[in-house]
Amino acid sequence: xxxxxxxxxxLVMGMTNKKSLKCEQHLGHNxxxxxxxxxxxxxxxxxxYSLEERVENNxxxxxxxxxxxxxxxxxxxxxxxQPEDSALYLCASSHDEVGYNEQFxxxxxxxxxx
Amino acid sequence: xxxxxxxxxxxxxxxxxPVELKCNYSYSGSPELFWYVQYSRQRxxxxxxxxxxxxxxxxxADLNKGETSFHLKKPFAQEEDSAMYYCALTVDRGSTxxxxxxxxGTQLTVWP
Numbered sequence: 001x002x003x004x005x006x007x008x009x010x011l012v013m014g015m016t017n018k019k020s021l022k023c024e025q026h027l028g029h030n031x032x033x034x035x036x037x038x039x040x041x042x043x044x045x046x047x048x049y050s051l052e053e054r055v056e057n058n059x060x061x062x063x064x065x066x067x068x069x070x071x072x073x074x075x076x077x078x079x080x081x082q083p084e085d086s087a088l089y090l091c092a093s094s095h096d097e098v099g100y101n102e103q104f105x106x107x108x109x110x111x112x113x114x
Numbered sequence: 115x116x117x118x119x120x121x122x123x124x125x126x127x128x129x130x131x132p133v134e135l136k137c138n139y140s141y142s143g144s145p146e147l148f149w150y151v152q153y154s155r156q157r158x159x160x161x162x163x164x165x166x167x168x169x170x171x172x173x174x175a176d177l178n179k180g181e182t183s184f185h186l187k188k189p190f191a192q193e194e195d196s197a198m199y200y201c202a203l204t205v206d207r208g209s210t211x212x213x214x215x216x217x218x219g220t221q222l223t224v225w226p
Contacts (some may be wrong), residue, residue: 043200043216044120057215090158103214104148105158 002026004106006091010063013081021076021109023091032074033103034066038087047067049074050096081113116141118203120217127191128225135186137175137201145182147177148202148214155190161186171195171217191224198222 005024013019023034034046048056048069058079063085065077088108094101117140127133139145151161163172164177164184175186183202201217 042218045213048213054186092158102160107157 004091004093004104006089006106007108008109009107009109010112012114013078014114015081015083017081018077018079020078021089021091023074023076023106023109025072025074025091025093025102025106027093027103028098029093029104030071031101032068032071033092033094034074034076035090035092036087037090037108043090047076078111081111083113086111086113116145116203116205116215117208118201118215118217120199120201120220122220123218124221124223126223126225129193133188133191133195133222133224134220135201135218137184137186137200139182139184139201139203141203143205144179145203145205146202147175149173149175149184149186150202150216152198152200154197158175161199164220173219186209191222195226196222196224 004023007022011019031050034050036044036046046060046064047054047066051073052068063080067075067077076089088110090108091106092103094103119138122135125135141176147164149161150158152158161167162173162175172185175184177184180189186199198219198221202214204214
């Protein structure tokens, strides 16, 4: 598949579970992003990675732990989440982290925390 | 702080009518503005950006620094324009770390 892919597309987890979201981009981009989209708030940037190094952590709770092993893959490790963390998590990539570049989004993972 | 406001959560027009989706921003410097669109069952994608001065699918948007607005316009709406539209702003500092600030989005419905 081309573009940005995300797995799983849907995830239901309990508050004590540990799970991971995966994002993969096939565009040759150097920057990758995690966003949170919840019903009552605008799309919120969580993390930015550029050339596999985290360049921004937007005050995200430590129960969210990102990992970028290479420029094509991005993970979001989840641990001890709260029900209010239920949201759509979007991954995006761009040529680099400079803001003028178009960001390409994945389809998202719909997360429900029970 | 940077902020993007889309005052209309929902907007409905009939096919062939003009449509304008409003976007206002707050930033004291020179921002770069974008419109992203999400069609039903599709992913979020870029529609147009101010820096390109382009018209995509008949849509245009003009940056008005005096009114701090970047409204999206189309003279004749089509049914396939029905989608969720997000206005976004970046405040690129130097050559690095541009990040996108999104508005809450406007759901446009074009009736036949």
